[in-house]
Amino acid sequence: MTADVREEVTAGWSELLDSGAFIGGTAVARFEQDWAAFCGTRHAVGVANGTDALHLTFRALGIGAGDEVVVPANTFVATAEAVVLAGARPRFADVDPDTLLITPETLEAAMTPAVRAVAVVHLYGQMPDMEGLLATAARLGIDVVEDAAQAQGATRGEARAGAHGVAGCFSFYPGKNLGAFGDAGAVVTSDDRLAETLLSLRDHGRAGSGHYDHGLLGLNSRLDAVQAVVLAAKLRHLDAWNAARADLMAVYRDLLDPDVAPLVGRLQGGRGVHHLAVTRVLDRARVREELAEAGVATGIHYPTPCHLMTPYAGYADGPLPVTESAAAQVLSLPLYPHLRVGDVERVAKTVNAIAPRRSGR
Incomplete structure (x- = not known):
């Protein structure tokens, strides 16, 4: 993907070298405008990383000491981390056994009187049942914050990720x-x-009246112009790259034996962007080892649920069986826009031959 934007990025960086506008400036403002338009919102505020996006959103909503935020336990640790950094407590929720996403039912099961918001994670590139979650949250009187770090361009109904809740939080880590x-x-x-x-x-909590007028306790989390140039160039390719991912996932779905390596389920009513190709296999350690020997790299997203991690164990109220079961089986297969169909076919064939059948036949 770097080759697709190298020329445009190099030209943009050359302009930055001439101008010296490395913090803020036209490049950042232009990307923020383009990203807001892409997502279908009035504003986009660039920050240093996806964790800060969540952390600062919780703080901007007034969430802090004494408050709780519902977080699906099947997520990258940053979702829970951001809640704690804001001074609040995560309330861990279980997920749907097919999609591995939070549901209105698991949200409600995690509720307490102290809950102020829910972090709805669009995991693996797919949005959960936003209509149901928004209705449940409205009835419960809590805010919906979208953790859309893995879902740039995903849709639910007519709206893209980030445009459903009070705010949508994105990471632009290089692998996204x-x-x-x-x-x-x-x-x-x-x-x-x-x-x-x-x-x-x-x-730094600056107010609008001057460089040294600090009205809030802030921090230094600015999107720099060097990265804004990259993101602006890549944004023009995002829909095409997402379409390529969808085509490759269709090959996986056609070829992977569902009794050997069932892929994470799809929800009707939305379009995912397939950030990860996640399946579930038995005897995962052996399967990964044999796939590596065959030249197939794999990942695990995620091996340890948040509520079982040492820093967050004190926030857990009990077992979350779906999340815990999935964590022992999930396996991420190769997926990126420029992957060749033939490579996907080889991966699927190898997985089918190596992984044990779930039915035992």
Whole structure:
């Protein structure tokens, strides 16, 4: 993907070298405008990384000490980490056994009177049942914050990821569908006041009246212009790259034996962007070892649920059986836009031959 944007990025960086506008400036403002338009929101606020996007959003919503935020336990640790950094407590929720995503039912099961918000994670590139989650959250009187780090461009109904809740939080880590050449992130929202607060919090809490007027306790979490140039160039390719991922996933679905390596389920009513090709296999350690010997690299997303990690065990109220069972079996297969169909066919054939059948036949 780097080759697709090298020329445009090099030209943009050359302009930055001439201007010296490495923090803020036209490049950042242009990308923020383009990203907000892409997501269908009024504002996009660039920040240093996806964790800060979540952390600062919780703080901008006034969430802190004494508050709780519902977090699906099947997620990257940053979702829970951001809640704790804001001074609040994560309330871990289980997930659907087919999609491995949070549901209205698991959200409600995790509720307490102290819950102020839910972090809805669009894991592996797919959005959960947003209509049901939004209705449940509205009835419960809590905010919906989208952790869309793995879902740049995903849709549910007519709206893209980030445009459903009060805010959508993105990571542009290099491995993401839209990835920078380093760390970067953004928050999108159509709430004018929330956007204004985020702009201050990301920049040492500065107020609009002057460089040394600090009205809030903020931090240094600015999206720099070097990464904004990269992201602006890549954004023009994102829909095509996502379409290529979808085509490759269709090959996996056609060829992988569902009794050997069932892929994570798809929800009707949305379009995922297939950040990861996640299946579930028995005897995973052996399967991974034999796949590596065959030249197939794999990953695990994620081997340890958040509520079982040492820093977060104190926030757990009990077992979450679906998440815990899935963590022992999930396996991520190779997937990126320029992967060849023939390679996908070889991976699927190898997995079918190596992994044990789930029925025992």
